[in-house]
Amino acid sequence: MARHKRGNRDGSPSRPRLWGRHAVAAALDNPARRVLKAWATHEGAAAMQFPPGLALTIADGADLGRLVPNDAPHQGVVIETEPLEDIWLGDILSEAGERSVVLVLDQVTDPHNVGAILRSAAAFGAAGIVTQDRHSPPESGALAKAASGALERVPWARVVNLARALDEIAEAGFWRIGLAGEAAMDLKDALGPPRVALVLGAEGPGMRQNTREHCDALARLPIAAEVESLNVSNAAAVALYAASIG
Template structure:
């Protein structure tokens, strides 16, 4: 069991909404009083968890100097799922597949934001590499606003091999690559598919690109060369959703 502390009213409220059974302890600032904190305390006490009243310095240590808004909880973090769970999930799909694949994405804020968008767009699961990639951490949980609990995260050892296996299952693999001449808006994304996003500042690795059926790009009309990774992921996933809603 992987226990960790998360902090801040928004993160705590997400935990209370999506995974209340995983909360084990709580601490609150004895000097802070406001309605949002009072509601969080009531929700915790309804679970049988009586928050320990403490001073701000202790909460500062728990939050490692970050803004905690007077509350810290200890929670069992969701875990990454092994590769065989991915194969079971693919074989049991009842609707056209939509997976998000992150190739060596290491920034927890980007990972958390991608999870949040994945939840919003109906992604079946997020596939990450076991090495050189962000895992599920308190920061990821905080940024994802509960999506770390609702979207399965599958951890694989060999990404290129996994992509080849997905193709054998009838899933098309689309890689996001700024150098591609194929605009994403001209690609058929209504098919069962996996969208592959490369690492921050590096993009897709060569073997990952070679495992893709098609590389697609977002049109860039300004002076910047690319979008933030999680922003680009959001645009691409919503284009998939748009096409599927109008198909």
């Protein structure tokens, strides 16, 4: 899996550094996550359930601040981990229920947006998210903090070719709906089949043409004319809610 270089305050691609109590607690609770070391204030350590044997350093808040990017809200806890094991798209599709939603992100690269989308995916019970490995952010503290624990709970498949992945999603019985502001159809009218893949593009350029061609329908969110568009993470949350009640 391709991974991008990060500054040493965010750990490294092979040893991402996570912070914030929700993100850290979720990582500690995840049996699939290997935590290598931890730093915490006395208050932060008291709020966590660090496993016996984990290398834990007690430090003050300023010292922890030097372990994370500038102004990162570490909330008194920082851990260094191994990245999660790769998840295969086929596993997500085979384990999805008869009524399921999968999110497909086309070149959404901002870690805060992807983290927020993971959080919404967890809130609405999505089966998983799918991204292209070369055009998506790696695991990081910023992403995990925005996900508020959902990075550990929502299956995330990184694929080499998004068009081929959309073909595989269709073969698994998912109706693929691409969200596009200029589409003639509202999302509620495009919904119907019990298995749905919601496809979202990056802010600005939106979905690439080849991605659009691999959707069964294009639909828009019916927002006020005075608002040009929604942030991609907000659009994902609205679309997930619509799909959950559609």
